[in-house]
Every structure is written in structure tokens, then in C-alpha cells.
Amino acid sequence: MAEKAITIKKDTLWKAAAVLFAVLFIISLFTGGFGIGGKAVADGEGTGDATLQEQMCSSIRGTPSWADSEGIIISSGYRETYSVEDLIENKIYFLYNPSCGWCQKQIEYFGEAWQKYVDSGYTVDCNSL
Numbered sequence: 001m002a003e004k005a006i007t008i009k010k011d012t013l014w015k016a017a018a019v020l021f022a023v024l025f026i027i028s029l030f031t032g033g034f035g036i037g038g039k040a041v042a043d044g045e046g047t048g049d050a051t052l053q054e055q056m057c058s059s060i061r062g063t064p065s066w067a068d069s070e071g072i073i074i075s076s077g078y079r080e081t082y083s084v085e086d087l088i089e090n091k092i093y094f095l096y097n098p099s100c101g102w103c104q105k106q107i108e109y110f111g112e113a114w115q116k117y118v119d120s121g122y123t124v125d126c127n128s129l
């Protein structure tokens with residue numbers, strides 16, 4: 001029995017590659033990127049450090065994003081698994097933009113605990129910097 005060769009036109013291959021990259025791009029828009037490695041931005045602790053805040057906000061690809069107390073971005077996107085108490089206890093910054101729909105959804109998820117998070121100093125409004 002003879003094997004038949006499969007032929008693919010170059011045009012078809014280019015179209016498939018374009019669709020694949022378009023899908024990956026759209027996924028990256030909704031997830032804040034592909035999360036390959038964290039970005040260290042500065043040493044220091046506490047949101048009173050305006051330089052640290054600016055560096056954290058400039059290093060993120062989208063909001064909402066999450067950073068540890070050293071300014072390393074650890075996650076991006078909406079998270080229903082985070083509690084305000086755990087975030088404060090672990091000194092996790094919430095980087096957001098008030099006009100961002102996903103940020104608003106995250107703030108709504110926090111509910112009444114949102115003000116406690118703001119008062120803790122671990123929230124950073126990237127739009128105000």
C-alpha cells in the first residue's frame with residue numbers, strides 16, 4: 001500500500017499562523033500577559049514609597065495586578081480566591097486603575113472589606129501616580 005503525501009499550501013499555513021497569533025494576543029489582553037517570570041522593581045516596603053509605587057505600576061502589563069512587598073509582580077487579573085485579610089497579612093499590593101472594568105469587579109468582590117484594604121496601605125491607584 002502506497003502512502004500519500006499531505007501537501008499544505010503556503011497561503012494556508014500563513015493563515016493558520018496568523019489565526020494562532022491572533023488568538024494568543026487576545027488571550028494575553030484578558031489575562032494580563034502570559035506571566036513568564038516576575039519583574040522585580042525595587043527594594044523597599046510600604047506603599048508610602050512613591051518611587052516603589054511608580055515602578056510597580058510602570059512594570060505591569062495590565063490591571064488589576066498583584067505584587068509582593070518587594071515590588072515583584074506575582075499575578076495579574078481578577079481573582080475570586082483572594083481575601084482582603086490574607087492579602088493584608090501577606091503584604092500583597094493591589095495595583096489598579098479606577099476606570100478598569102476588571103478592577104471594579106475585583107473591588108466589588110472585596111465588598112465592605114475594600115475600605116480596610118485601602119486603609120492598610122496595600123492598594124495602589126496607578127492612575128493617580
